[in-house]
Amino acid sequence: MTEAEARRRLAMVRVLVCGYATVYLVLRSPHIWSTGDLGAERWDPVGVVSALGLQPLSRPVLAALLVAAVVAGLAATTGCRFSVSGPAFAGLTLLLLTYRLSWGQVLHTENLLVFHLIVVGCTPAARCCSLDARRSDRRGMPPDRPATSYRGALRLMSALTALSYLLAAVAKARNGGLAWVSGDVLRNQVAYDNLRKHLLGDPHSPLGGWLTRFAWVFVAMALATVLIEWAAPLIGARWTVARWWIGAAWAFHVGVLAVMAIVFPYQLSGIAYSSALPLERWVRWGRSATSVGGAQARASGPSLQ
Amino acid sequence: MVLVGWSLFPLLGWGRADSFPHSTYPMFSYAREPIADIDVVRGRRADGSSVTLSPELIAGTVEVIVAGSIVRQSVASGTEATVRLCRDVAARVAMNPGDVVTIEVATETFDAVRWFAGDSSPMLTEIHTRCPIERPAGDRG
Numbered sequence: 208m209t210e211a212e213a214r215r216r217l218a219m220v221r222v223l224v225c226g227y228a229t230v231y232l233v234l235r236s237p238h239i240w241s242t243g244d245l246g247a248e249r250w251d252p253v254g255v256v257s258a259l260g261l262q263p264l265s266r267p268v269l270a271a272l273l274v275a276a277v278v279a280g281l282a283a284t285t286g287c288r289f290s291v292s293g294p295a296f297a298g299l300t301l302l303l304l305t306y307r308l309s310w311g312q313v314l315h316t317e318n319l320l321v322f323h324l325i326v327v328g329c330t331p332a333a334r335c336c337s338l339d340a341r342r343s344d345r346r347g348m349p350p351d352r353p354a355t356s357y358r359g360a361l362r363l364m365s366a367l368t369a370l371s372y373l374l375a376a377v378a379k380a381r382n383g384g385l386a387w388v389s390g391d392v393l394r395n396q397v398a399y400d401n402l403r404k405h406l407l408g409d410p411h412s413p414l415g416g417w418l419t420r421f422a423w424v425f426v427a428m429a430l431a432t433v434l435i436e437w438a439a440p441l442i443g444a445r446w447t448v449a450r451w452w453i454g455a456a457w458a459f460h461v462g463v464l465a466v467m468a469i470v471f472p473y474q475l476s477g478i479a480y481s482s483a484l485p486l487e488r489w490v491r492w493g494r495s496a497t498s499v500g501g502a503q504a505r506a507s508g509p510s511l512q
Numbered sequence: 513m514v515l516v517g518w519s520l521f522p523l524l525g526w527g528r529a530d531s532f533p534h535s536t537y538p539m540f541s542y543a544r545e546p547i548a549d550i551d552v553v554r555g556r557r558a559d560g561s562s563v564t565l566s567p568e569l570i571a572g573t574v575e576v577i578v579a580g581s582i583v584r585q586s587v588a589s590g591t592e593a594t595v596r597l598c599r600d601v602a603a604r605v606a607m608n609p610g611d612v613v614t615i616e617v618a619t620e621t622f623d624a625v626r627w628f629a630g631d632s633s634p635m636l637t638e639i640h641t642r643c644p645i646e647r648p649a650g651d652r653g
Contacts, residue, residue: 237574244572249582254532301533308532312581321533322515366516374520375537382541395544398624406552406620407583408566409576416628 208485213357214334215487220361221293221332222284223478224323228300229280231320231472236273239307243269253313254305264306276303283328286337297321297328320473322367323482330360364482365442372439372456379433388433390426394419400467415466428462435459442483453480546625547635551580551587553601555612555645563612569604587619587640598643606647617641 208216243266250263264272276299282292301324304317333339334357379387386392398419404411418424441452460474473479518534530538553570555563567579586597594617602615621636 241573245578254534257531305532310578311585312575312578313530313532313535314577315535315537315539318533318535318537322518325515363515370516370520371537374535375541378536378538378541382538383543386543387541392543393540395546395624396540398546398628399544399548399550400540402548402622402624402627403550403580404576406550406554406564407570407576407580408564409579419625419628 208358210357212487213361214331215336215490216482216485217327217330217332217357217360218286218334218336218340219486219490220364220481221286221289221327222336223481224320224327225280225284225293225296227473227476227478228296228320228324229277229284232273232276232280232300232303235304235307239273239303240266240269242307242310245310249310251311252309254308255301256305256309261306261309269306272299272303275299283333286333286339289333289337289339293328293332295328297324300324316469316471316473319368319371319479322371323364323479326360326364326367331357332360361482362443368479368482369439369442372436376433376436376439379436388426388429390422390424390429393429393432394422394425397425397466400469404468410468412466412468415468418466428466431455432459442480446483446485449483453483456480547621547623549619549621551583551617551619553583553597553615553617555605555610556614556616557611558613563610565601565605569608570601572600572604583617587617591641594640595643598641602643602645606645613645615643615645 242263247263252261276296279292279296279299282288283296301321304321308314308317383392397415401411401416435452435455438452439456442449442456444452457474457477457480460471463469463471464475477484520534530536553565555565557563567573567576571579571582573579573582583597586593598615598617601617605612605615616639618637618639620634620638622634623631
């Protein structure tokens, strides 16, 4: 991949990741807002909220932060004043999602999104496909030489993706040991998690519950899980290899959804793997296919005029 | 490098292991027996039949994990917290139409695998507290 291709891919990744995070924040805002209904005894700050010594926020402050985050998200997605909007959006999203998780229960579906946003927000991801680039073109200004290489930013995102899976693999090896691979641990976890959800009035996976009757299924699932997690560094390999791992990781999250009713929306959307996808080539193929198709249609089709 | 180091924080034993955005991702990594104690809050009708309550009614949240955590922590904290939870749930249930007359906070022991094979009765039930639903007079009947 040339630097020019990497520049284009990083810009596309910016649009996908920031666009996704903006929509996600809007959809999550009722949950963030509802923390105001939880009692103060539930307050258990984590991450930056703990490091900054923050206390539960008042409704007006929370509302202001949510609005600011969405505005920054729209600006970052479109690449408007990205040197400000990129870091601001990453920081506000980190703060709001950490605040949401500072009420006694840490979830694991948003970690990778936040790490990716920090990378995108702090790298020159708006040098093309952005309002900033259009403004520079109009003024005839040459683009600044970026301090970070575009390829480096993409590799860092892929490395963080791989690390999230590797850390989960290490946790299973440390906490579950070899028993985890036997399938019994996974089978019991699936049965317990689905039963707990059922008893607490939440949708659970009838498929996962039914599958617990077949122990061998969970041997296969446990082996596949461990294999996919340990193989995560393959996301950094060349595309012909990386695509198999990306497909397997995506299928793994589909399996988690089907068997445990747990949604990893960032991974399921495919955007979590976008740094390793040849987006710039796909867009080029798409454009050439459209232009060839359009030219053929114009050449062979009857004219309506 | 800073970001990679940050994500590796918990692995190196620095700070809280399961934080955000850095985490060891411990979910579902621990060995678990099929027999498990589950703290529950449920409604009872006048005929004794049970009603599963939603996370909103149990804890005022749409998130089941948060609701489960609130119930678990209340039970672990002892009688005072359990009674407070029971009254809070009863107050929320009373604001909605329905035939639930009592709230129960209990710990039920299940064989989770056998439950999905059709054996849905708990092996053991320990009721921590019960509290009545006090509906406004116009809502009764």
